[in-house]
Amino acid sequence: MTDAAATDERPPVREGTPVVLVDEVHAGYLPGVNILNGATLTAWDGELIGIIGPNGAGKSTLLKAIFGQVKVRQGDISLNGEKITGLRANKLVAKGVGFVPQNNNVFPSLTIAENLQMGLFQRPKLYTERLDFVTGIFTELGKRLNQRAGSLSGGERQMVAMSRALMMDPAVILLDEPSAGLSPARQDDAFLRVSEINKAGVTTIMVEQNARRCLQICDRGYVLDQGKDAYTGTGRELLNDPKVIGLYLGTLGA
Numbered sequence: 001m002t003d004a005a006a007t008d009e010r011p012p013v014r015e016g017t018p019v020v021l022v023d024e025v026h027a028g029y030l031p032g033v034n035i036l037n038g039a040t041l042t043a044w045d046g047e048l049i050g051i052i053g054p055n056g057a058g059k060s061t062l063l064k065a066i067f068g069q070v071k072v073r074q075g076d077i078s079l080n081g082e083k084i085t086g087l088r089a090n091k092l093v094a095k096g097v098g099f100v101p102q103n104n105n106v107f108p109s110l111t112i113a114e115n116l117q118m119g120l121f122q123r124p125k126l127y128t129e130r131l132d133f134v135t136g137i138f139t140e141l142g143k144r145l146n147q148r149a150g151s152l153s154g155g156e157r158q159m160v161a162m163s164r165a166l167m168m169d170p171a172v173i174l175l176d177e178p179s180a181g182l183s184p185a186r187q188d189d190a191f192l193r194v195s196e197i198n199k200a201g202v203t204t205i206m207v208e209q210n211a212r213r214c215l216q217i218c219d220r221g222y223v224l225d226q227g228k229d230a231y232t233g234t235g236r237e238l239l240n241d242p243k244v245i246g247l248y249l250g251t252l253g254a
């Protein structure tokens with residue numbers, strides 16, 4: 001467990017180039033107001049990274065900064081060693097960044113199949129191959145490809161949104177609160193699916209309000225507070241750290 005602000009202890013140093021490196025990023029929506037204040041994050045190939053923290057800490061903003069949706073004013077973001085800071089979404093998708101926003105993440109008037117095709121508009125020839133991959137994880141979608149996305153439940157829409165991002169065979173998938181708005185049973189399913197996506201080899205960065213559940217499945221986590229990573233460590237380390245428990249997770253062992 002690391003108190004990033006107070007000690008030099010870090011998780012084991014890994015060699016090579018991370019899939020995603022967010023380096024001291026400052027970013028915000030309004031002139032002169034930064035939401036991210038030096039946020040730093042590293043995701044290595046195949047890792048499942050969780051980002052937790054209080055409301056308004058800037059968790060979603062961090063994903064949006066990686067995906068070019070909010071102005072980065074200082075610092076850099078790189079993908080497999082290549083600087084991607086400020087690139088537009090279409091360029092980022094082509095380079096291998098998949099983003100699943102929390103809301104409005106499907107085209108409701110289109111069928112599931114059409115939503116998935118939209119995810120692959122830059123490489124349509126891969127459709128059959130990628131469809132096999134996503135329906136291997138989201139088997140129920142494969143049986144309902146002609147159903148309109150607008151008629152699906154919240155959990156099912158979330159699956160379509162994740163599937164659409166996976167169609168491009170991304171190097172990394174960014175998930176903004178995949179469990180938000182779902183019933184407890186559906187939340188369990190959402191976390192299971194995130195694990196399955198990651199176990200299929202996709203580097204995954206997930207923001208979650210459901211901090212405890214997030215840390216239970218992630219390899220490493222970042223606690224974001226006031227736009228900066230306050231703590232980082234393995235999921236288990238963060239779950240057991242008294243300071244993280246006291247400040248961000250509520251009661252011990254809950």
Ligand SMILES: Nc1ncnc2c1ncn2[C@@H]1O[C@H](COP(=O)(O)OP(=O)(O)OP(=O)(O)O)[C@@H](O)[C@H]1O
Nearest residue numbers: 029030035053054055056057058059060061062209
């Ligand atoms: N489009 C926007 N324009 C201006 N301010 C914004 C915009 N989006 C978010 N903010 C502000 O940025 C701050 C951080 O928001 P963000 O959604 O990143 O936090 P969060 O950590 O994901 O919070 P939560 O857990 O509540 O979703 C908040 O104060 C929010 O009001």
